[in-house]
Amino acid sequence: MxxxxxxxxxxxxxxxxxxxxxxxxxxxxxPELSRKHRTWIALYDLEAALLPRQEILQRNEVTEEDLQLFEESWQWMRTRRSLTPLVSSN
Structure with a gap:
């Protein structure tokens, strides 16, 4: 979307x-979202599996190649985000 x-x-x-x-x-x-950010959104949508794959790709204007290109950075971002503490230890 x-x-x-x-x-x-x-x-x-x-x-x-x-x-x-x-x-x-x-x-x-x-401003228009970058191809990387549109792909990250598509990857979240694909993970949720609420819409058919082709519809998700079309709505986000990305390709299967984009998914392959940016999946590693998406996984890294998700891992890094889960390691970041929500509350400071002060």
Missing amino acids: RILVKYSSVERALQYNCPWNMITRTPVLA
Whole structure:
């Protein structure tokens, strides 16, 4: 699922409570996610197995090759995150 949302009007931007650039008076849109981050999202979706594989790949605009390329970094990130303490020992 893509996180980037393009607004067709000011009303839509207001509906989604989008932040505003006060100089240009236009909505500030989220930057497009990198291929690595889209692949990480797809890997989480595949792990959850709530949608068919092809649909997950299409929604995130990634390929099987992307999954292979970024799976190791995704596994490393997950392992590192699980080792990080949630509360400091002070």
